[in-house]
Amino acid sequence: MATPHIAGIAALIKQKHPDWSPAAITSAMMTTANFTATPGVPILAQQKNKLSPATPFDFGAGSVNPSKPIDLGLIFDTYFKHYVQFLCTVPGVDDMSVRRAVGVGCPSKKTDWCSDLNTTSVTVSNLVGSKKVTRRVTNVGELDGKYTVLVREPFGVNISVRPQVFKISINTSRHITLFLVATQTANSYTFGEMVFEGNNNHVVRVPIDVYVSSTLGF
Template identity: 30%
Template sequence: MTTSYTSYKNGQSIKDVATGLPATPFDYGAGHVDPVAALDPGLVYDATVDDYLSFFCALNYTSSQIKLATRRVYTCSKRKTYRVEDLNYPSFAVPFDTSSGIGGGSNAPTTVQYKRTLTNVGSGTPATYKVSVLSSQSPSVKIVVEPEILSFKEVNEKKGYTVTFTASSKPSGTNSFAFLQWSDGKHNVTSPIAFSWT
């Protein structure tokens, strides 16, 4: 996912074949697979079976539903808070609730925060990655990544970061997109972001 591409070699965006218009992450997901780049991604978002079990708990799956999906007996802990946002996945689906602004309600900004962990799998160490946000379509969403630089000293080292999205109210059904990219100058580790106002 993180090494795929979303534009042709001539720089034009991938087209939606149904409309002929530039495609979005809703059309192509993370993008077209680049097998050569995938052999050396630089950084990866590791996720374990336990991460996915916690994700099912965040979706309010019952023990029997989890067993159907995983063939494993698992009960969600009542002492733990589960959040969909905590799955260490390379893309971001960011919902903003507009119900507070309906009928003369508040137009206060909505903030959503995600935490992610990256694992260095690049052969060149030490490695320093700097984050950038590509967001020409989403000026109404403020995106803050902390820290902005991740330095790895060895292979398989893990580093975490937090990304905070703050958006003003928009009409329900509005969608927009952005990309978060970590780069060390050789590797570009890119994550699609889809914003939805519900």
């Protein structure tokens, strides 16, 4: 979608939730986006002079629905310190370069993987054998919620999620852990999704993108 559309929808969300961070607003738009053109019809992309079903690399999380982000259950929030931690896990980036870029150095305790940044998507660019990825969800709904987590696995990857069913109170957060195991080398990115279905008619969708480099390395 065009920048003016996104900016306008973000302004509406900010008016409804003035205390939300930019990451929270982004999460609200992404997790409630439409990932089909119309019900059951895929979004298309121009590829090699023909139209083919699009992937998340074409449309991201989908086409933003202006009304859904106003009332939702869960968000993935991220703050400045989390982005600094992310930079510090990027291969080849040292404390001095981070300090020059953002004004602060790396924390004494670093996260293990770039993919652990609490974004509203899961991307693993080099899966070798197995990997654990964590996310933190926050209940911004008006009621306590109970959620069931469903996963559509990318090709060549087995994914388990813990917990698969959980309860979460208003204004509280909890961690979700994904365990990815490579089952077949794809030599390209493959796509799936993680969906949180809530008992208050809230549905939260998270794209998953994985590049399986090798099934070895356990």
